[in-house]
Amino acid sequence: MRFDGKLRSWNDERGFGFIEPTQGGDEIFVHIKAFPPGTGRPVVGLPLSFEVELGPQGKKRARSVEFIRTRSPGRRTRSESPAPWTPARVLAIPAFVLLYAFVASQWSVKPVVAVAYLLASLLAFMAYALDKSAALQGRWRTPESTLHLFSLACGWPGALMAQQLLRHKSSKPGFRSTYWGTVALNVMGFIASHSPWLAAAIT
Numbered sequence: 001m002r003f004d005g006k007l008r009s010w011n012d013e014r015g016f017g018f019i020e021p022t023q024g025g026d027e028i029f030v031h032i033k034a035f036p037p038g039t040g041r042p043v044v045g046l047p048l049s050f051e052v053e054l055g056p057q058g059k060k061r062a063r064s065v066e067f068i069r070t071r072s073p074g075r076r077t078r079s080e081s082p083a084p085w086t087p088a089r090v091l092a093i094p095a096f097v098l099l100y101a102f103v104a105s106q107w108s109v110k111p112v113v114a115v116a117y118l119l120a121s122l123l124a125f126m127a128y129a130l131d132k133s134a135a136l137q138g139r140w141r142t143p144e145s146t147l148h149l150f151s152l153a154c155g156w157p158g159a160l161m162a163q164q165l166l167r168h169k170s171s172k173p174g175f176r177s178t179y180w181g182t183v184a185l186n187v188m189g190f191i192a193s194h195s196p197w198l199a200a201a202i203t
Contacts, residue, residue: 083170121158124150128162
């Protein structure tokens with residue numbers, strides 16, 4: 001007999017966690033070996049379908065764990081429409097383009113810098129797209145820290161476009177705050193790395 005539930009907690013280092021059954025009752029122990037092979041690390045809150053067996057010590061544990069799709073394929077939802085464009089999101093990329101042009105006109109900016117922003121943005125957009133696909137299909141997700149690393153490493157314009165066009169990670173306050181922090185750090189790093197004042201201060 002199969003049961004539905006969601007992953008309530010997970011210890012990634014020890015490879016086990018607990019499932020909260022939808023129908024209520026005690027949490028069920030689950031080991032990493034009960035998950036389908038080759039699907040990445042579990043994420044807390046993931047909807048699951050599972051069977052129950054008794055372990056060596058007579059305690060219940062989950063087996064034959066499967067992922068539950070949260071929506072039917074092909075069904076259009078609100079999350080598929082672009083997120084609302086706030087003034088900050090509308091102006092962020094154009095403002096950086098103007099800043100880039102100003103810095104390039106005043107100081108020397110190598111062409112490889114523009115290429116780095118373009119490639120990093122493409123990679124960031126792809127990472128967001130893959131993470132959203134995983135969320136919709138009930139697969140394991142890309143850690144938020146990885147998405148923020150893409151933003152910090154010059155990919156924040158692509159991350160912004162992904163948040164808006166894919167409507168992914170665009171309404172979570174904590175994530176948005178950290179994202180804008182990576183934008184600020186990246187822009188400050190861009191200015192500082194090309195400023196002759198920094199070079200003068202170092203020498």
